[in-house]
Structures are given as C-alpha cells and as structure tokens.
Amino acid sequence: MMDVRRMQVLRAVVSAGSVTAAAADLGYTPSAVSQQIAALEKQTGTALLERIGRGVRPTPAGLLVAGYADAIGRQVAEAETALADLLAGRTGRLAVRYFATAGAALVAPAIARLRAGHPGIAVELRLSGPEDPLPDVREGRADLALVVRPHGTAPEGVRLVHLVDDPYRVVLPEGHRLAERRTLELAELAQEPWVGSERPGPCLDVQLDACAAAGFRPRFVVDSEDYVTAQGFVAAGLGVALVPRLGLGEPRPGVVTREVRGPEPVRAIHAAVRETAPAQPALRALLDALRDTARAG
Template sequence: MLDVRRMQVLSAVVGCGSVTAAAADLGYTPSAISQAIAALEKQAGVELLERVGRGVRPTAAGVLLSEYADVIGRQVAEAETALGDLRAGRTGRLAVRYFATAGASLVAPAIARFRGEHPGVQVELKLVDPEDPLPDVKEGRADLALVVRPPDDSGGPEGVRLERLLDDPYRAVLPKGHRLAGKRALELAELADEPWVGSEWPGSCLDAQLDACAVAGFRPRFVVESEDYVTAQGFVAAGLGVSLIPRLGLGGLHPDVVIREVRDPEPRRAIYVAVRETAPEQPALRGLIDCLREAARLSSQALIGSS
C-alpha cells in the first residue's frame, strides 16, 4: 500500500524541482526527503524521479503519483473543513421523534427557529405516536425525542437522559348546556359521577388523568374510548359524556363544547426532551433543544395569558 505522506513529499519535490528545495520548503533534511522517495519507489516498484543536472524531474509514474497526492491533499483539506463545520454545528443531520400534540405548538416553531440559526443542518422528523420512541434514542436511531412522563420523573430509562420542557395541564371538555358549563373552573371531584369519553392511549398521558382522579377520590367511568382529541370532542358535543384533554390538544375546538379549568387537583402531563446519555456533545443538538425550550416558554406564556 502506498504511503500518502511519502506521496506528498514526492509532490513537493516535483513542484520544487529538486530534493534540496523541497527539503527547505518542508522543513526536512535532504537525506530525509531522499529516504522517503526511495521508500515510495520500493512500494511502487518503479522509479519516480530522474536526475537532470542539479535537479530532478518526475518519471511518468512520478507525475501520476504526484497528481494523486495533490488530489488527496485537497480532499484532506476539504475533510478538515467539513469536520470543523460539523463540530461547530453548521452542518450535520438530526433525527427527531415526536408525538402529535407536540407538533404544532412545540416542534413546528422550534424547527423554524432552528433552521434560521443552523441552515446547514438537516432535521428528520418522524411522528411516532403512540409508539414509544425511547428505544430509538437509546439505540442511536434518533438523536432526540419528545416524550410524556410523570411530572415528578427526574430520571429515565437506562441510557437515556430526560430534560423537562413544560407541564401541559388538562382541561375539562363539557357539552354546551351541561349543568357545570356555567362555572369558570371545576373541582375534579365534580366530574366523578359523569360518564367519561376517553381521549388518551394507555400510557403516561392516561396515567396523568387516572392519578389525578385517584387523588380526588374516584375512578372515571369511561363509556367511550376514542384515543383522539378531535374525536373525543365530537362525542362530548353529542352529549355522550365529559372528557379531559391537555391544553396542547385543544388546537381546534368543536363549536358545541365548552372548556373549563380543573382544580383540586389539576391533572398535568409533563413533556420532556429525551437524548442518549452517552451521545457526544453536538452543538446542533444543543441548539435544537434550546429552540424547543424557547417554544415551550412561549407556549407557557400563552397558557398564562389565556387563563
């Protein structure tokens, strides 16, 4: 196998026209240059230089290898530049997993901001609801995932680090004309005897509802399982029951329902960013997390303003 470093020495000799001049240019001794050329000729199995007066000129093989050395040198320089851009977060690719209700309010504004700050970084977005994206994060198939966990969950599964973005409170969804529709806020226990329309898949989101109901002293009686916020509103509007839907899931309101705050306790789900524990530091990834935090901050401000 040809030695790239020796090929670059050959290129310097060809460019300078003599061993002595190449040695001065490279900071080597003439003897070291001659030894490198001799070793390269042994590897190539052919003479690379011939003497002409006090200088040298390349043979056909010497010209060939010198040209390839120049190409390799340019490619190495390009690779170093590309690597520097990647380390600085100017280029690269990030794979993101997210769930539906985080899309419009968190992911969309975060990605828009991120693209303005990191235009050279490609972001692959994949909706995984209701699948668990944490295995993708743990095994390196995704760089980041948005997940719902209990509000007091400070840890995560082995190999995954969680960073809390925001708490998403649930709101009561009632049909217009319901006996409680005239109240601005409800105690959760007031819904204990109502038929309920399910709005969540089994998992952390549904657990947030059930845990709050348990604190209030009851277990909801589900008469419809919709597992979809828009569909749940339709069942509520038809008078089939009441429902709890997180604030981020109330992007489009059915005209025949009313939304009320819930207290004592207020059901909440916590939204986290999940990243691989052993992932190397990536400026682009940290930049995307910062953009998600800003989107979460603005979303929380909107919540306060609308309450």
C-alpha cells in the same frame, strides 16, 4: 500500501522541481526528503523520479502517484473544513421523534428557529406513533425524542430535559350543568360518563392518577384516542373529556373548556436524549430552540 505522507512529499518535489526546493517548502532537510522518496519507491517497486541536471522530474509512475497525492490532499482539506463546520455547529444531521400535539406546539416553531440560526443543520422528523420512541434514542437510531414522562423518571441510558408542563382541561357539552363554572373540582366529574381522549400510556396514566387522587375511577363510555374526535363525542352529549391544553386547538362548536383542580392533571413533556451521546453542537442548538419555544408558549 503506499504511505500517504510519503506521497505528499513526492507531490512537493514534483511541484518544486527539486529535492532541495521541496525540502525548504516542507521544512525538512534534503536528506530526509530523499529518504522519504526512496522509501516510497521501495513500496511501489518502481522509480518515481529521474535526475535532470540539478533538478528532478517525475517518471510516468511518479506523475501518476503525485496526481493521486494531490487529490488526497484536496480531500483531506475538504474533510478538515467539513469537520470544523460540524464541530462549530454550522452543519449536522439530527433524527427527531415527536408526538402530534408536541409537533404542532413545540417542534415546528423550534425547527423554524433552528433553521433561521443554523441553516446547515438537516433534521429528519418522524411521528412516534403508538410505539415508545425511547429505545430509538437509547440505541442511537434517534438523536432526540419528545416524550411524556413524570419528573425524575428517566430510564437507564436516557437523559430527560424538561420542556413544559401541559395541564389538562375538562371539555363539557354546551349547556352542561357545570358549564357556567370557570374552574371545576375533578371529583365533580366522578358520576359523569367519560369520553376517552388518550391511548394507553403515560398520558392516560396522568388522567387516571389524578382521578384516583380525587377518589374515583372514570367510567369511559367511548374510546377515541384522539383529541378532535373526543371533542366531537362531547359535543354530541355522550360524555365529558380531559384534553391537554396543547391538544385543544380551536375548541369545536358545541363544547366549552374549563380548568380543573383537586388535583389538576398535568403531563410533563420532556426532550429525551441518549445519556452517552457525544457532544453535538447541532443537538445542543435544537435543545436550546425547544426550551426557548416552550418558554415563549
């Protein structure tokens, strides 16, 4: 295998036309240059230079090797430039997992902000779906995931960066006996039929834990696992529902939304990143954009 450094020495000799001139360009002694060429000729098993008067010229083999050395030199320079851009955060690629309501309220504005300040960063966005995205983060298949987790409950290998607390609102049918109130006690909903708005997981746990703290377990008569659908069932008079503020959107006709307390159910939204991930300016820029978006909201 040819030594790349010796190939670059050969290229310098071919460009300069003599060993002495190449040595001056490289900051070597002529003897050191000659030794490098001799070692390269031993590696290749053929002569690479021939003497012409006081100078040298490449043999066909020398011309071939010098050409490849020139190409390698350009590739090394390109690699150095690309690496500098990556380390400075001018380029990079990020894989992001998110859930629907966080996508609309947090991820979309944050990506727009990121692209405005860092147009060279490419982002792959993928909806998490029902599966837990944390294994993808922990095992390096995703750089960042938006998740709902209680404060201080980061699983092993994952760091949680808190973004925002998203309180739940109670959705009531228009004309409901409690609709005239601005704020309701959660216990006042204990005897109501409930419309489920969450699939099993951390968000549903937030609702159930709050109801347990208020002294009851909700009686679900409909499971929808979707905020818009849940509001449709509420509008039809089938029950009441809890929907997080970020998931309300524009409340549909036939329903009203009210604050709830005693306690107020709140889901904590975090950005999850791998604990041992190497420092990435692109990832840091995205986290900053998510924090700024969360604060602005």
